[in-house]
Amino acid sequence: MQTILIIDDEPSIRESLEGILEDEGYRTLLAETGESGLALAREECPDLVLLDVWLPGMDGLETLSRLRESNPEQLVIMMSGHGTIETAVKATKLGALDFIEKPLSLEKVLLSIDNALKLGRLVEENRSLKASMAKDCEMLGNSPAICHLKEQIAIAAPTSGWVLITGENGTGKELVARAIHNLSKRGDKPFVEVNCAAIPEELIESELFGHEKGAFTGATAQRKGKFDLAHQGTLFLDEIGDMSLKTQAKILRILQERKFERVGGSRTIEVDVRVIAATNKDLEEEIRQGRFRQDLYYRLNVLPFHVPPLRHRRGDIMLLAEHFLAHFCRQESRDSKRFSPEAAEALRAYAWPGNVRELKNVVERLVIMVAHETILAEDLPEGIQGSGAGMKTGLPLPAFDDMTFKQARDEFEREFIQQKLEEFDGNVSRTAEAIDLERSNLHRKIKSYGIELKK
Structure with missing residues (x-):
């Protein structure tokens, strides 16, 4: 049962609202002053507050301000018999959802309450959805490579620097981009993704910059582009290495000037976006082959991130x-x-x-x-x-290609410890003795490589 707190100094109003709302299935709380209303709100955490503007002592606007200070998401509807536009505007600026004039209309009160509670449910659903999405987008792993990547993200995310993410297909470059966005100061603003490889060359300008009505055949209405939609947020340009040189030139101009015109338009639109780009290509090689602009590469490559392939983080596989x-x-x-x-x-x-x-x-x-x-x-x-046969027979371990010496050494060490633990059925003490390593040192390595012990 949802709870509604009524704060009004007129007993007849309180009693009338109490009867009506309880008939509608709500639980009610009553207070005749702002001070007593604040105390009840702290104790009971009501779903909604009906608050009179004119109260003895602390008035309704100050009560509203304090309610929102203690609980910024508190749903509040203001009531007044002497309402003015100025008062209604102040109440709205302080966070009131609606302003009802006295004498109260039953239909108006119930409609306003219903709308406010629906909004509250939407806010809660949105919060739950964001939490669920954040969990789905979480980067999992305890391997040295992924731990190092997480540390880099934590350092770079709160800044405004632009990011270039490289890595093979399927490594999770979008997860890295979302993690950077979520941990940045723009985390509550839009995250807009553009797959540059999936958009036909003739449509990419319209997709990125938008178009005016009549700009080309089929443009029956004005449309905002991705840059517009990402204003004050983050624009994720995935597979940027697949853009044509012509589009690269236009992207570079926008990144430098932070302004553009829609296709078929003449009005200059200014945008504030943080750009994160990603590619599975070697852009330096693409530059040598004349397929990628060097100046765009240097503009994007402020904060470089490389997402390691799964074969370089075997400890994370299980x-x-x-x-x-x-x-x-x-x-x-x-x-x-x-x-x-x-x-x-x-x-x-x-x-x-x-x-x-x-x-x-x-x-x-x-x-x-x-x-x-x-x-x-x-x-x-x-x-x-x-x-798995090679692990038992002592055959050479696979996939050491593209590794640095340190990565190859870490990979061999992890596999070696994993195999020895299996030989001794997960017994750390016996394994440490067999490989001539201090037990505490072996424990640290097991933890750092994300090796799971048999239970």
């Missing part, structure tokens, strides 16, 4: 796989599933050329197609099934 497993079991309304040790070993050993996206798709397929509770190695796609 963390991600189990996260996706739980997610898709919930989404598809399936009973909880788990991976057998052999299946987990094969997943860890596979090179994952499609990176996190490939892993996510494989796990979704397993949730849908595997009927039994435990996912076995033979349930995995053929290309993955045999990938």
Whole structure:
């Protein structure tokens, strides 16, 4: 039952509203002064407050101000028998949702309450949706590579510097862009994504800058572009390496001048956006080949980020796989599933050329197609099934290509410790003794590499 607090110094108004609202199924609280109303609001956290403007002592506007200070999202409707436009404007600026004149109309009161509570539900749903989206966009991983990336994001996100994200397809470049946006000062403003590779060359200007009515065949109305929509927020230019040189030149001009004209228009529009660009291409090589503008590259590459491929963060593979497993079991309304040790070993050993996206798709397929509770190695796609063999037979570890020496050393060390732990059934003390390493030192390495111990 929703609670409505009535703050009014006239007993007849309080009693009348109490009777009407309780008949409508609401719980009511009554206060005759601003001070007592504030005390009740702190104790009871009402869903809505009906507040009179003219009160003895602290008046309604000051009460409204203090209500909003203690709870900025408190829903408040003002009432007054001597209302003026000036008072209504002040109340609205302080956060009141509506202003009802006395004598009160029953229909007006109930309609205003209904609208206010609907707005409150929308705000709560929006908050829940944002929290859910933030959770879905969370970067998972404890490997050194991903921990380093998270540290870089935390440092760079609150600044205004533009960002260039590089990495293979499927590594999660959009997740990095969203994390930077969410942690920035623009986090409550729009995040607008443009896939530069998916938009035809003849339409990309209209998509980015918008167009005026009649600018070209089919332009039946004025339309805002992505730059316009991202004003005061973040514009994410994905696959920027696929833009034509002509479009690159126009993008560069906008980035430098922060103003543009819509297609078919002459009015100059100023924008304030933070640009985050991403690509799976080697832009320096693209510049050498004459396919990417050097000046645009330097303009975008203020804060460079590189997202490591999944084969360089093997310690995160099972963390991600189990996260996706739980997610898709919930989404598809399936009973909880788990991976057998052999299946987990094969997943860890596979090179994952499609990176996190490939892993996510494989796990979704397993949730849908595997009927039994435990996912076995033979349930995995053929290309993955045999990938764990090298770990048992001592064959060379795969996918050391494109690694630095430190990354290769860390990868070997993680795999070596993982294999030795398996040999000793997860016993840390016996493993430490066998590999001649201090037990505390081994524990630190297990934690830093995200290795899961058998329970």
